[in-house]
Amino acid sequence: MEITNSSSCKVCVTGGAGFIGSWLVKKLLDKGYTVHATLRNLKDEARVDLLKSLPHANVRLVLFEADIYNKNEFDKAIQGCDFVFHVATPLQHHESSQYKNISEAAIGGVRNIAMACIESGTVKKLIYTASTVSASPLKEDGSGYKDFMDETLWTSLNLPFSNNTDPRNTYTGSKTLAEKEILSYGNNGNGGGLEVVTLACGLVGGDMLFSSTSTLQTLSIFISQLTDNTDAYYTLRFLEDLDGKVPIVHVDDVCEAHIFCMENPSITGRYLCASSYVSTAExxxxxxxxxxxxxxxxxYLDGPKREIKWASTKLIDKGFVYRYDTKMILDDCVKYARKMGYLQQKTS
Known part of the structure; x- marks a missing residue:
């Protein structure tokens, strides 16, 4: 491992109050790292208080206000850090910004983050939280699917996707274009000596540190067949039609994978991150x-039966071990949904 003393290592997490970001901050603090976490609004008391309440936050957590739509706001948070996790992603467009749409904002954001890492003079590696929506096995001519899913695949943004809507199409385009952009800064690219890793994560489930619109949207997709939430279910079907099946992964594994990629000096480039690859019917x-x-x-019990193999083994080949299988991911989603009062028992 590259890191032998986490207590002397400083890392930055953008989007530190989000579903993945908050869990990542918690894990990094637990492991002894000093964490710079960014939020869009430091006046958001609920999110700020949650992060400040984490174990060790009083001595090793520093919060910064930064918005992807505002250039250079991440510079102070990144300055002096050894590693940067770029988790934040724009989900709602600011009409008054310099960007025309969310895709432009996402691309501009990764450029700004990458340049801040380079100009810091201290950042060794930049890890980007990507999505498997960028890695579709759909053939470029729209004639069907390839028989595998791995890191060599990229989503063709010219194809019409089933169960699509403008938000789903926008998210797919922004995550695909942003991932390609940030990879261009790796090693021999625009970033000189900067190492870049992209972790294209499947649909992320599990417990949540706190509830927000975006985190509850993710939960609603997982439990859509239990709540009969049509729009959320169509999003699940969209993922299935885009990726052949639905790649899923537990938030704990996602965060451990991010840290694994940071600590392992041999890891650069693109990796898919999902422990299961299942159909909506399953x-x-x-x-x-x-x-x-x-x-x-x-x-909901019937659906397409596609013989597409999950062929991504790059993370596992490097030594990473997933701890959560399909059962554990779905059970944790149900457990959290029950805790939040979102599931009702059927009546006779």
Whole structure:
């Protein structure tokens, strides 16, 4: 491992109050790192108080206000850091900004982050939280699917996707273009000696440190067949039609994978991050068998049966071990949804 003494290592996490970002901050603090975390608004008391309440936050956490839409706001947070995790991503467009749309903002954001890392003179590696929506096995001519899913695939943004909407199309485009942009700064690219890693994560499930609109949207997708949430279910089907099946991964594994990529000096470039690759019908049937007290409509139990192999082994080949399988991911989503009061038992 590259890092032998985490207590002397300083890292930055953008989007530190988000679903993945907050868990990553927590884990990094637990492991002894000093963390610079950025938030869009330091006056958001709920998010600020949550981060300040984490163990060791009083001595090793520094909060910074920074928005992807505002150039150079990340410079202070990144200055003096050894590693940077770029987790933040724009989900709502600011009409008054210099960017025309969310894709431009996402690309501009990764450029600003990458340049801040380079100009800092201290950052060794930049790890970007990407998404598997950027790695579709759909053939470029739209004639069907390739028989595998791995890091060599990129989503063709010219294809019409099933169950698509403007927000889904916008998110897919922004994450695909931003990942390609940030990879161009790696090593021999625009970044000189900067090492860049992109972790294209599947649909992320598990417990959440706090509730927000974006985190609850993710949860709603996982439990859409239990709540009969049509729009959330169509998002699940969109992911299935885009990626062949639905790559899923637990937030704990996602955060451990980020830290693994930081600590391992041999890791650069692009990696897919998902422990399971399942169909929407398989998810619905799991719920039916294991949660009979909650109604699952029969229409959710059937779906496309595609023989596409999850062929991404790059992380595992480097020594990373996933701790959470399909059952554990879905069970944790149900557990959290119950805690939040989102699931109702069926009535006779």
């Amino acid at each position: 998810i619905a049937n799991y719920y039916l068998q294991n949660y009979p007290e909650i109604h699952v409509k029969r229409e």
